[in-house]
Amino acid sequence: MRFVILAIFITCAPLLRAQQSAPNEEVPSVTARSQALELAGAFANDGFKIRDGFWGGAIEAKKPQFLQVNLFAGNAYWFSASVVGIGRKLSLSIATDAGQPVQGDTFQSEQSVAFGFVPQVSGRYFVRLELTTGEKSDFALVYSYK
Numbered sequence: 001m002r003f004v005i006l007a008i009f010i011t012c013a014p015l016l017r018a019q020q021s022a023p024n025e026e027v028p029s030v031t032a033r034s035q036a037l038e039l040a041g042a043f044a045n046d047g048f049k050i051r052d053g054f055w056g057g058a059i060e061a062k063k064p065q066f067l068q069v070n071l072f073a074g075n076a077y078w079f080s081a082s083v084v085g086i087g088r089k090l091s092l093s094i095a096t097d098a099g100q101p102v103q104g105d106t107f108q109s110e111q112s113v114a115f116g117f118v119p120q121v122s123g124r125y126f127v128r129l130e131l132t133t134g135e136k137s138d139f140a141l142v143y144s145y146k
Contacts, residue, residue: 029056032140035082039112040142043078048144056140059083059090064130067141071119078116081129081141085111088134092141097124 033054040050059065071077083090090113094102102125104117119125129141 029138032082032084032138035112036080036140036142039114040080040144043144048078048146050142050144054140054142058136059131059139060136061131064128067127069125071125073119073122075145076118077143077145078114079127079143080114081139082112083137083139085137088137089132091130091132093128095126
């Protein structure tokens with residue numbers, strides 16, 4: 001019995017230490033994800049469903065991140081991304097697998113950006129996310145469909 005309790009404590013000890021941060025301090029990637037989900041939630045009012053999961057990490061100015069997605073013709077999609085920190089701006093664009101940019105609707109706020117479109121052809125597309133203003137930061141990207 002003592003061995004089981006000791007094993008649980010040793011396994012959970014890193015989690016206990018991680019929770020000892022300042023009370024109002026947030027992990028930046030959680031903040032970025034929260035902001036991206038908040039933006040995507042606006043599209044949910046129009047019948048869009050937020051896809052499970054998100055993409056995130058660190059992004060540096062002028063070093064774009066690419067995400068490959070498979071999309072279906074006739075479905076509508078909104079890609080929403082956010083970055084942490086005042087004075088940072090993102091750009092988001094989508095291209096076909098042949099590298100041709102697609103046309104769509106955009107939304108830009110202080111730290112978030114969204115791009116929506118309806119693919120004419122099913123297949124592979126590339127989402128390009130770039131930090132255009134500010135220093136390295138965490139980002140998160142989610143997408144919605146209907």
